[in-house]
Amino acid sequence: MPLTAATATWLAMGTTVTVRLAGRGAEDGLGLAHRRIAELEARWSRFRPDSDVGRLNRAAGEAVPVHPETLELLDTARTWWQVTGGRFDPTVADALMAAGYDGDRAAGHGPIGTGTPAPGLADLVVDRRSSTAALPEGVRIDLGGIGKGRTADLLAAELGHLDHGLVDLGGDLRVWGGAPEGHGWPVAVDDLRDGSQLALLGLADGAVATSSTLVRRWRDGDREAHHLIDPRTGQPVEGEVVSVTVVAGRAAPAEVLAKAGIVTGAVEAATALLAEHGVAALVVPAEGPVAVVGEVLDLCWTPPREVR
Amino acid sequence: MTTPDPAPAPRRRRRPAAAGRVLVTGAALTATSLLVTAMATADQPAVELVTAAPPAAVAPTTAPPPPPTPVTVVIVRRHIITSGGPAPARRSPSRSVAAAPQPSAAPAPSAGRATPAPRPASVPPPAAASTAS
Numbered sequence A: 001m002p003l004t005a006a007t008a009t010w011l012a013m014g015t016t017v018t019v020r021l022a023g024r025g026a027e028d029g030l031g032l033a034h035r036r037i038a039e040l041e042a043r044w045s046r047f048r049p050d051s052d053v054g055r056l057n058r059a060a061g062e063a064v065p066v067h068p069e070t071l072e073l074l075d076t077a078r079t080w081w082q083v084t085g086g087r088f089d090p091t092v093a094d095a096l097m098a099a100g101y102d103g104d105r106a107a108g109h110g111p112i113g114t115g116t117p118a119p120g121l122a123d124l125v126v127d128r129r130s131s132t133a134a135l136p137e138g139v140r141i142d143l144g145g146i147g148k149g150r151t152a153d154l155l156a157a158e159l160g161h162l163d164h165g166l167v168d169l170g171g172d173l174r175v176w177g178g179a180p181e182g183h184g185w186p187v188a189v190d191d192l193r194d195g196s197q198l199a200l201l202g203l204a205d206g207a208v209a210t211s212s213t214l215v216r217r218w219r220d221g222d223r224e225a226h227h228l229i230d231p232r233t234g235q236p237v238e239g240e241v242v243s244v245t246v247v248a249g250r251a252a253p254a255e256v257l258a259k260a261g262i263v264t265g266a267v268e269a270a271t272a273l274l275a276e277h278g279v280a281a282l283v284v285p286a287e288g289p290v291a292v293v294g295e296v297l298d299l300c301w302t303p304p305r306e307v308r
Numbered sequence B: 001m002t003t004p005d006p007a008p009a010p011r012r013r014r015r016p017a018a019a020g021r022v023l024v025t026g027a028a029l030t031a032t033s034l035l036v037t038a039m040a041t042a043d044q045p046a047v048e049l050v051t052a053a054p055p056a057a058v059a060p061t062t063a064p065p066p067p068p069t070p071v072t073v074v075i076v077r078r079h080i081i082t083s084g085g086p087a088p089a090r091r092s093p094s095r096s097v098a099a100a101p102q103p104s105a106a107p108a109p110s111a112g113r114a115t116p117a118p119r120p121a122s123v124p125p126p127a128a129a130s131t132a133s
Helices: A026-044 A052-058 A070-083 A090-098 A145-157 A250-263 A267-276 B016-043
Strands: A005-012 A014-021 A125-127 A130-132 A164-169 A172-176 A183-189 A196-212 A216-220 A222-226 A241-248 A280-285 A291-293 A301-302 B046-052 B071-077
Touching: A005 A026, A014 A026, A026 A145, A052 A130, A052 B071, A070 A130, A070 A145, A070 A183, A070 A250, A090 A164, A125 A301, A145 A164, A145 A172, A145 A196, A145 A250, A145 A301, A145 B016, A172 A183, A196 A250, A196 A280, A222 A250, A241 A267, A250 A280, A267 A280, A267 A291
Parallel strands: none
Antiparallel strands: A005 A014, A014 A164, A125 A130, A164 A172, A172 A196, A183 A196, A196 A241, A196 A301, A216 A222, A241 A280, A280 A291, B046 B071
């Protein structure tokens, strides 16, 4: 009996989404993926004034009723903010806008200004009894990155009964069951320094996320900026590391740790941080060989040409 | 014969190092007081005020009863701050690096591990790319 397979690609969450499913009920699974992604985007997009995040950002300190999935995401974001020592910080939204980034690539970018350090999530209030959340006045959040990772993880859980699956939200990837062709899922990691392929991963199950200062860059006169903000300074990250790819079991932590690795700045410090969290990773400096973390080479069908 | 007056003992000049020490001590005191203030703030319990009516009088009295006095019940929720936890956020509009938390001593949530797949004899083309975000 032939395996039922279904694939779709569409635009959502400000990026290109691809879902590949195989197994009994794959087509229904695709419909579920479509509905859930639309639902979660409507809750977590900061560009939608009626989303949970949009209302939270405008509430100026008042408690706002939000969906339980939003409460959970906020709690998760705060936990990662704490355990990464603030290197992952979703309150960089204002600094990002000050740097000229508006999140909508079609609309271009504004002038490059000077951001301020991110206020952090210490005063975030999450009340599960009343299903409300509150941010201090003047604090705004952007859950775009961790939200995409969490979406991939939720879909993997809800569609995990299917034999094979791949959920790709603009590079935040979650796969399970290997590819329907009978081998693992081949996932390319690009070397953004020269456009070549850095490595080819072969995964049965897991998640991959990459963050880089070499994409989403823009100029304003003689100044140049990018979209990864150091929460400690409020300025675009300036460090030795230009790209971090994290391979883990779940996509949200992979996304968070890839960002935290970039913000850490130096190769040795970034590899230490990632090793501490038990993930496999490729840490790419501006020049020279790639640093490997954990058992990442065991996950590569084609490893990087040169590693340190 | 007159005895010459003894030469006046040279006055010891105050050494600049002493001023340095004072400054250092002052800075240490300031740091200590900041730390104490921060600890006091961190340890400040969240207080929730609940106002309730007093219990009804049991025995009737001839004199008119005094107007009911609201009873204030104070529910204290003390947040336990473990060492190494996040620093309290500054509430002033001027934001600084101090807002970043110290890495938490609490165990980090697990990121899980990916499962490798055996490399096939012929490596297939990528099914997806981890494009940078």
